[in-house]
Amino acid sequence: MKVCMVGSSGGHLTHLMMLKPFLEGKERFWVTFDKEDARSQLSEEKVYNCFFPTNRSIKALIKNTILAIKIIRKERPDLIVSSGAAVAVPFFYVGKVYGAKLVYIEVFDRINKSTITGKMVYPITDLFIVEWEEMKRVYRKAINLGSIF
Template identity: 75%
Template sequence: MKVCLVGSSGGHLTHLYLLKKFWINEDRFWVTFDKKDANSLLKGEKKYNCYYPTNRNIKNLVKNTFLAFKVLKKEKPDLIISSGAAVAVPFFYVGKLFGAKTVYIEVFDRMDKPTLTGKLVYPITDLFVVQWEEMKKVYPKAINLGGIF
């Protein structure tokens, strides 16, 4: 199975990295920011740099949509996993066009209201994961797997 792990640097990337038991033996690549923390954490990993800032930035949303077409056409992942933020949106929607399955993990610090990215990808996500039981009121189709940390 080929896996695309996509997310902003910082906490979102840390969330994905903590899933190492799952992705360590998979053919994988990452999509994240070209920042010190991401470059350090992902040293030796296949990584594509996306455009940032992403939150509420239409220009970079368009650029990341074109990037998603380019990267996903080349890599052809079976599964795309993200914990946010906004860079997940174009990769999930374009990924669905290419037949990829998607898993979104809503961030740990949201206990009772959705993130913007979560709201945008929820309708098309194959598996939507929350880390608090209270979030199932916000996302009824979600499954609660508990905290990643």
């Protein structure tokens, strides 16, 4: 199984790093911002750098969609996992076209309100995970696995 881990640097990347035990023994690659924290945390990993800032940026969305097409076509991941933020959107939609399974984890600090990214990818995810029971009122098909921290 090949896994694509995609997310912004900072808290989203830290969130995804908590899944490292799940990734043991799996072929994987990461898509994130070229920032110091990402370079440090992923120094031993295969990484593709995406464009930022992404928040409400049509230009970054277009550039990251083109990047997603190139990377997904080359790597052909079986599974794409993200906890956001906006860079997840093009990778999820392109990944869906290429047959990847999609798992989205809504961020820990959202207890009763959706994120923009969560709303955008929710309709196409194969598994949508929340970390608070209250979030199941926001995302009806979500499952609550509790905190990954």
